[in-house]
Amino acid sequence: MSDIVVAVDGPAGSGKSSVSKEAARRLGYAYLDTGAAYRALAWHCLDEGVDVENPDAVLERVRAFDYATGMDPDRYYVRVGGEDITPDIREPRVSAVVSAVARVPEVRQSLNAMFRRLMDEHPAPGVIVEGRDITTIVAPDAPVRILLTASEEARIARRSAEVSAQTTEATAQQLASRDRQDSRVVDFMTAAPGVIPLDSTDIDFEQTVQALIDTVRSGIPHD
Ligand SMILES: Nc1ncnc2c1ncn2[C@@H]1O[C@H](COP(=O)(O)OP(=O)(O)OP(=O)(O)O)[C@@H](O)[C@H]1O
Numbered sequence: 712m713s714d715i716v717v718a719v720d721g722p723a724g725s726g727k728s729s730v731s732k733e734a735a736r737r738l739g740y741a742y743l744d745t746g747a748a749y750r751a752l753a754w755h756c757l758d759e760g761v762d763v764e765n766p767d768a769v770l771e772r773v774r775a776f777d778y779a780t781g782m783d784p785d786r787y788y789v790r791v792g793g794e795d796i797t798p799d800i801r802e803p804r805v806s807a808v809v810s811a812v813a814r815v816p817e818v819r820q821s822l823n824a825m826f827r828r829l830m831d832e833h834p835a836p837g838v839i840v841e842g843r844d845i846t847t848i849v850a851p852d853a854p855v856r857i858l859l860t861a862s863e864e865a866r867i868a869r870r871s872a873e874v875s876a877q878t879t880e881a882t883a884q885q886l887a888s889r890d891r892q893d894s895r896v897v898d899f900m901t902a903a904p905g906v907i908p909l910d911s912t913d914i915d916f917e918q919t920v921q922a923l924i925d926t927v928r929s930g931i932p933h934d
């Protein structure tokens with residue numbers, strides 16, 4: 712069981728996945744990407760022709776959701792029904808509908824129970840868990856809780872550098888639209904009491920990873 716839970720939240724493109732994964736690798740911790748589960752469920756609904764705007768239909772799918780993910784930062788994967796869909800869940804068609812799936816309260820309850828189980832069962836000494844409601848709902852008692860932010864301009868520029876198949880305007884619009892929809896469900900723009908803000912707008916990737924590691928080291932009791 713992982714003794715140390717590090718909770719990381721933040722808006723789209725703030726660096727949650729890449730920074731958390733690299734920090735976990737260096738700390739020898741496991742890494743749990745909760746957004747991947749919402750994305751995989753959205754992908755599964757699209758694959759099965761389920762109307763993502765119908766909460767009952769989505770809920771029916773989550774009840775029999777055969778989901779698996781790799782929590783070793785060096786062996787990250789996402790599978791549904793044994794099929795590896797790691798790259799597929801990042802497709803714009805999945806990003807466009809994931810918020811609809813994520814706003815169904817019973818879906819959130821079901822996935823949150825799975826996240827807690829995955830954290831509890833993992834043998835690594837610690838786990839970095841990232842998403843939108845980890846610091847507030849999934850692991851509010853975690854010894855280290857961080858809100859990773861960056862200006863919207865920085866997040867758009869970083870995401871645009873990754874996505875070459877569409878214009879910067881389209882990327883900007885999708886990122887802002889997803890944040891708008893998601894923030895109706897959970898507040899990931901302001902740090903809850905006790906949550907440490909980490910703004911990466913003016914620091915590079917390496918400095919952000921180091922800042923996260925320093926925060927973890929100063930937040931957990933030493934022998
Ligand atoms: N401090 C930084 N400086 C420069 N680039 C960064 C920094 N932090 C992250 N990045 C880059 O920004 C991009 C977006 O990061 P990442 O995918 O980790 O964000 P995210 O918060 O997980 O996004 P989403 O919620 O949309 O999945 C990646 O290309 C990553 O390498």
Ligand SMILES: Nc1ccn([C@@H]2O[C@H](COP(=O)(O)O)[C@@H](O)[C@H]2O)c(=O)n1
Binds near residue numbers: 745747845
């Ligand atoms: N704790 C979480 C994590 C994610 N979501 C929803 O999933 C979408 C994809 O997440 P990424 O981290 O991969 O961007 C996100 O837009 C949310 O709709 C969530 O609700 N709670």
